[in-house]
Amino acid sequence: MRLFLHSLHIHPVKSLHGLSMQELLLCPWGPDKDRRWMIVDHEGQFVTQRRYPVMATINVSITTEGLRLTHNGQPDLRVRRPTGEARPVTVWKDTVQALDAGDDAALWVSGIIGMPCRLVYMPCPESDRRRQWDDRVFTNSFSDGFPVLITTLASLNDLNNRLDAPVPMDRFRPNLVVSGAEAWEEDRWARIRIGGAELSLVKPCSRCVMTTVDQDTGLIPDRKEPLATLARFRKQEGGVMFGQNALVERTGRVSVGEEVEILEFRPATVERSDSLE
Template sequence: MLRLSALYRYPLKSGRGETLQHIGLDKLGLNGDRRWMLVDEASGRFLSQRAVARMSQLSALCNADGGLTLSATDIPAMDVPLPGVEAQLRGVTLWRDTFRVPDAGDAAAAWVSDFIGKPTRLVHLPLERARATAAGYGKDDDQVAFADGFPLLLIGQASLDDVSQRIGRPMEMLRFRPNLVVEGGEAFAEDSWKRVRIGDVEFRVVKPCSRCILTTLDPRTGARSEDREPLTTLKTYRERDGDILFGQNLVNEGAGHLEVGMPVTILE
């Protein structure tokens, strides 16, 4: 029997992930997932662990007031309020997308600039400013927040176990930054899924996830694997047309609620 074995949310793009037992869904995936992002102050280009490994040590959690609580070692925590309707809009660039979103203000900018070590801004994406998902996949009205291309990422626990066994040491699931983890199936069974249901919510499987250097960072310390694992091993048997594939991108069909332990049904 397939079941949902873990839930992860990343309120700040490329910040630390948080483990959840239950969570609601809106049209952009898990509530609060990747709704905040750091950008270079001068260019507006997004920052991530790919170039700033230190971001793996940045905790950014949704707080009870709807804003974000930032914390890191040796820096006092800061509560950032949700930008209001009068907030300044800032032009940002995320991969090929250029758009405008609310800036979180100068106090938040000073905190993240101190952490990153250069002038940086914190921005937020409200539902009404959502981006279209990556062209050529899914439906024309599919939308996403600050995730790279799609609202959700699913990985089978057996797939991670397979990679770890081949490498010869356990790999942390958070290296791959999934939202949903499913256990009970065979390794890479998710590659063949097209539609699944978890609880009362249906999901479309739209595209395999192409993996990058970020997976070689230890999610606890930010240190890079000297042997470039898990990419080195994945490349030997999970490379397709130059892309190393691990996990599946999903789009949820409407709102709903998820809880660890829910059964997972393959519809197609």
């Protein structure tokens, strides 16, 4: 059975609305321009849809100078990539250096989210967030745990066949979506090649309440689903799993429609997990 890249996605600002792409450059820290920006509170702690689901309704587009943010017909916010002195910000247990996007950006995002917050930017490779998994040290952007998240259409279809109200793939905020696989086949992939890029799939991704947030409306149609159903057959030590976290072993461009080659398999049972978003 042949596998193909069905779709590609990035989230330029962590926890804001995502973008679908026709091609991506996979860098050591993940897809180019993915989660290089983030919203933080007054203490520099990251802010996400877990607590503020309205963030899903802030749309993002990439400009030559930085970003353009839009929200429900109000005036756009155009942001240049900031320069100057960096400040510490925190993603879970990692504290890294980032550049503040300024007071206008802070006022704009604070008004939508409903709390004082700031928009910050992680320049690359100047600001290097280093993480470790087992004996591997790798670089990462502002994503929770790993540079890349891979999912398959078949696994989503299997989940949706068990749900009363099917959910779209954007609930899981993946980077690479693969077609042609059997449901949950990705559990056994250890290393894949797409074009000139190679990735190692290191662990399943545990899911959180963000999967309950409608990414178009910012509403939560059902506070239990899809997590409750997923937990009935995808619960492992460490969480309820959907998708596979991956590291970029060889950088390169990947495009929608390209073939996905499985280079190495691993056992189906994986003991630990983590989340991406």
